Amino acid sequence: MMDLERVNEYMRRIEASEKETFKPVGSKLKVGLDLGTAFIVLVVLDEEDNPIACEKQAASVLRDGIVVDYTGALAIVRELKAKLEKRLGGRELINCAIAMPAGTESSMKTHSYVAEGAGFEVTNVLDEPTAANSIYQIENGVVVDIGGGTTGLAILRDRKVVQIEDEPTGGTHVSLVLAGNYHITFAEAEVIKQDYSKHREILPIVKAVVEKMASIVKKYVDPKQMDTLYLCGGTCCLTGIEQIFEKETGLTTIKPENPFLVTPAGIAINC
Numbered sequence: 001m002m003d004l005e006r007v008n009e010y011m012r013r014i015e016a017s018e019k020e021t022f023k024p025v026g027s028k029l030k031v032g033l034d035l036g037t038a039f040i041v042l043v044v045l046d047e048e049d050n051p052i053a054c055e056k057q058a059a060s061v062l063r064d065g066i067v068v069d070y071t072g073a074l075a076i077v078r079e080l081k082a083k084l085e086k087r088l089g090g091r092e093l094i095n096c097a098i099a100m101p102a103g104t105e106s107s108m109k110t111h112s113y114v115a116e117g118a119g120f121e122v123t124n125v126l127d128e129p130t131a132a133n134s135i136y137q138i139e140n141g142v143v144v145d146i147g148g149g150t151t152g153l154a155i156l157r158d159r160k161v162v163q164i165e166d167e168p169t170g171g172t173h174v175s176l177v178l179a180g181n182y183h184i185t186f187a188e189a190e191v192i193k194q195d196y197s198k199h200r201e202i203l204p205i206v207k208a209v210v211e212k213m214a215s216i217v218k219k220y221v222d223p224k225q226m227d228t229l230y231l232c233g234g235t236c237c238l239t240g241i242e243q244i245f246e247k248e249t250g251l252t253t254i255k256p257e258n259p260f261l262v263t264p265a266g267i268a269i270n271c
């Protein structure tokens with residue numbers, strides 16, 4: 001069973017490192033680069049995995065886990081790296097780990113080129129659910145990662161990923177439904193969606209999209225073998241998403257206070 005309080009506490013510290021730079025223990029710094037469909041995130045940890053600093057930027061340089069705008073991706077990673085190095089008093093960040101969404105391993109080279117082009121040495125390439133499970137540390141269960149473009153899941157048995165699936169339907173689809181419903185632009189819909197005070201109002205509108213995400217998970221999980229889902233990814237920030245998942249799948253659904261930076265932090269741990 002995951003220790004939810006430990007995860008919440010760690011994620012609070014990661015979140016704090018977006019605004020504040022913490023003093024590292026030891027001489028080595030670890031970096032996790034998460035190239036996402038909706039956000040690019042860089043997390044810096046010290047050698048004891050204490051959160052030191054974090055920067056992120058909204059970006060649409062990837063589609064379905066694949067880099068579609070190499071120059072754009074490179075420019076953003078360079079900028080985020082420079083911002084972090086400035087925050088660290090000019091200290092250069094050298095090593096970094098990266099991760100791929102499930103099923104896009106063929107694009108591994110492009111991800112590495114972006115990291116290397118920005119001046120990193122890539123020390124590890126992992127899959128996103130394994131990265132998330134470095135934070136969750138569950139033995140048996142299902143990690144569900146809902147980002148901008150897709151709903152991904154990893155079935156873990158004895159701490160090993162035994163099955164990985166990833167299908168379209170993510171936060172982008174949620175925003176499209178909101179935009180259509182309110183007759184507003186996609187960008188305006190994104191703002192409403194990320195405003196926690198609006199979640200109660202928007203949940204009934206986007207319920208069908210969330211049910212679709214839950215149906216993707218249900219299709220791959222045998223409730224006789226697995227009884228718990230562990231949510232992560234930006235879209236899981238939606239208040240009430242866990243109740244819809246429980247109802248649709250019949251599985252206990254656990255979500256930390258902030259599921260957004262779980263995968264980027266998990267990538268950094270593996271640097």
Ligand code: ATP
Nearest residue numbers: 036037038039147148149150171194233234235237
């Ligand atoms: P992918 O995993 O599909 O490559 P990604 O890694 O960029 O994408 P995340 O960063 O995990 O995905 O999540 C991005 C999504 O989370 C976006 O659709 C964004 O609108 C959504 N999101 C971010 N914050 C919130 C919030 N507070 N409430 C609801 N949705 C949110």
